[in-house]
Amino acid sequence: MTYVYNSERTFKDETIDGLVAAYRRYQRRVPGTAAVISNAAPAPGRVSTIVGGGSGHYPSFAGLVGPGFADAAVCGDVFTSPSAEQVHRTIRAVDGGAGVVMLFGNYAGDVMHFGLAADQARAQQGIDARIVLVTDDVASAPPERAADRRGIAGDFFVFRAAASAAHRGDKLDDVERIARHCNDRTFSIGVAFDGLTVPGRDEPLFTVDPATMVLGLGIHGEPGIKTMPRADARSLAGVLVERLLAERPAGASRARILVNGLGRVKYEELFILYLSAAALLHDAGVELTEPEIGEFVTSLDMGGCSITLVWTDDELESLLSAPAATPGYVRPGPVPDLDGEPRPLGATAAAVTQAPPPVDEARLTPDGRTARRVLAAVAERLQELEGELGDLDAVAADGDHGTTMTRGMDAALVAAGRAGPDAAAVLTAAGMAFADAAGGASGALWGSGLTEVADALREAPGGEPRAVTLARGLERARDSVIRLGGSVPGDKTLVDALDPFVTRFAAAATAGNRTAAAWTEAATAATRAAQETAHLRARRELAARLADRSVGTRDPGAVSLAASMEAAAQALRAEQTGSAGSAGSAGSASSAGSASSAGAAGSEGSA
Template sequence: MAPLTNDARRFAREAIGGFAAAHADLVRPVHGGVVRASATPPGQVAVVLGGGSGHYPAFAGWVGPGFAHGAACGEIFASPSAGQIASVARAAENGGGVLFGFGNYAGDVLHFGQAAQRLRAEGVDARVLTVTDDLASHPDPSQRRGIAGDLTVFKIMCAAAERGAGIDEVEEIGRRANAATRTLGYAFDGCTLPGAPRPLFSVAPGRMALGLGIHGEPGLDEAELTDADTIADRLLDGVLKEAPDGARRAAVLLNGLGATKYEELFVVYRRIAERLAAAGIEAVAPEVGEHVTSLDMAGLSLTLTFFEEDDELAELWRAPALAPAFRALTRYRAALDAGRAARDPYATGRAMESVGGAYQELGDWQRAADWYGRALAQRLTRGERSDAARLHGRIAGVHTYAGRYGEALRSLRSALAGYRKEGDVPAQARALSELARVLEYAGRPEESLHTCQEAVEWARRAGDVRLQAALQLRLADTLDRLGDPAAAKLHRGAAERMLGEELAAPEGAEAKPSEQAANTCEIRSASAED
């Protein structure tokens, strides 16, 4: 290992401090590790990963929206203490409980279990899930070590938490992902601990060790070092021995252990991709790179997580994530590259919008606005006024979420102008409705009132009864805030009559309100707490 250290005893702590400083937009340091820079949404399950340091990107590199909520980081190759783990969990938890994820190693099993007991004693629902993907470590799957399969299992589990699943469902999905995951690896040389004069373990020159563990644990056997295609075949054959019958789809991870670099991995993956295609197995969002390392260990591993047809695990694997070392926007970026390569401006613009949507889903409002802006520029260049107006609306939405009401109002007025030029009456009504809502958020109730009244008229022209009713309720709420309860009561009555008439419409009558309007406006009157 390169001697870039100060005091070896402080190496892990200094590394995590530098990591947090470099990625302050995504993580913040706490006692025992890191958590997301933004608070866990209320009621969301907090997934806290962890283990010894020395395996970056595992585990701190996976903290961020769409992935983990926190990571407990021990010393090099040493489990974090129960106190450190509990500290990280308390910083991450926000009412939805905690699910701990870690590899199946004795120290981690002990300490994460103790931390879960402490949290349960404090009234927090705390669970544990161990990853057991290493084929070479034990014939019994439940007794195996956890290695590179950590990535696929934890990513799937964390995506379930991000979408709002409860702790029982998140735990069950994690166990399903672990049961579907298999890993096999080769080591070509060992690693050296910071400050150590010699390697912790080694492999004889010209030899390779099948299944050698990431801390030097014994493997299955040794063989003479061979070429890349042969290594790819042996790894894939070994993993496919435990493939489910009829397996046709799998997440694929070719992982470098630290000293085996990307070009070498790509040479190996070329052969793996050919073999998978020949076997009729679709590689779902494949990952090639360093994800679970062992300092400067030379070697690689192949992980497959098998999916059934229409399996939700596949969608969770592909779901967006924004962590320092894992930015799962691959499918959108691929679409963007394809559109650019084909010189297809329309496809390129749609892909840009999809990237913006992924960032919006992850709560990264600035990047979302930036990508929507790129898509908008594409539409304006092509004179596509309707799509341009719609994108102005999407930009306004992310500015609103971010609390940038002035920018949101400017974007909404641009959207409104575009819809007027297009003569799109329903869209004008919706844009005016949103404009009134943002004016209310911006503390301009009188302007909001007048805009809302204008929106009611446009909704009437569009024949959108539900939108009219929603606007009447918004008028009532605004009038209450302005101190006119009598007028507010009249508008609430109008809303109730509209909704009553719509509910009483003859069976089979076609509903006029648009889906967009129903999604835009909430049909309720605000409480005093709003």
């Protein structure tokens, strides 16, 4: 478990602050972000590299930032991708005018947020931002679907090759080419002996019988794919090396090996594993060059380890030997800019601005007040469900859905309290804040959905019934969620609850029902659909890799969506009847920064 921390909500930021305070020689924090930047970056005219992902994997990602290695790292909360806004600000801060290559593991939230940020940087600042996914985990997909594999400890080699190429002055196309080449020749396989516990939780995400070990773990605490009897070091090395040699490229004879500890396996044990693995590889005719043994990509306190092989050529050998100086990895040799003054941030770096003051409810339109109270009711309900949602998510994924949703909705509520005057402005602020605070797939999807509804309200023709406008906005939100997440009904995701909610609401609105009645009817349909997800097999991302485990358990995303819609329905009914004391009214609204809940309107304009 995690022993030393103040709060699970501040864990990421306090980790970054402590890291930067201790290692000012190498890096500093990017203002207004959960990101760090090398003191040697940005270098004018040189390609910059950005790495990133969820926290809990130190020294990846922030610990690998410094002269000679990555130029910046964007950090999400534990096991959660950073938001697109955080990534976009980091791109602007680190850009030296020659383009940016972003490297991260192949996970849905990271792909969404880094992709959105790259699009923003190209469109708004003209920065050529490229993306390279790390896909080294041989347990997560067969060779014919290698592009679907997740990134685990092989991140280290791919990051290192790309960063070294950038530091030697390679052009953007070449840095991207080298990163992809290294990824194509990097393969990893891991094993878990016991689970891990994230800050704030009392139980591990999964456990392993002491007499067994689980092959194919992921760095977010996902359970493995095969349970085997516990083995000694020689036998364990045999299992792992056999899997890696099965992926050996034709004609490859030279490789570098990384023996990685996931958090609780000691260095002495890793040395013993390396000894056996090296002997087996020698017998297979593999020339091992320089080994890396230690903790490179961890998973908090997981009892586990992994072996990575990168099949090298002369170029990769040179790049992987270049000097570097970071908090988590030092390669001896002359490192340019190691002790120089930190370089100024990129010319297009965003200025840090103060949050606007709270907007009193008296200054809001009736629908603006209703929007705030609906958000407050949703936030209250998600707080109640946080533990249950985490437990549902831990069955076949990483157990963070409850904290992700509450963190996102808490931020949305604060932003809503500083926005106005109408519902469109409140929901826009809430959606942007949710995406930024939550990160991960949920952040991108909920953030997009809220802003789509806000846009529909803003563009509504005068005199149109509010329920009809909302139906159009909800349909746009559903389409956006499907487009971003790539999920459809039946995939066992939040779409399984969202689609029937939107369909039923639109039908009720078209039939002339007022908003509160239509919403209540639709929320009932969503709740029923969320319950039915227990019978589905997961077909998307982390849960899909352990699809059989998901059968019999409701999907956490569908459950949180349905519960949120039920809470919103209750708030809408309270508004319609003028029930100021119902869930999500005065007390909760004040936590969003509103000074008063007086003056609630019960007309169709607000409800």
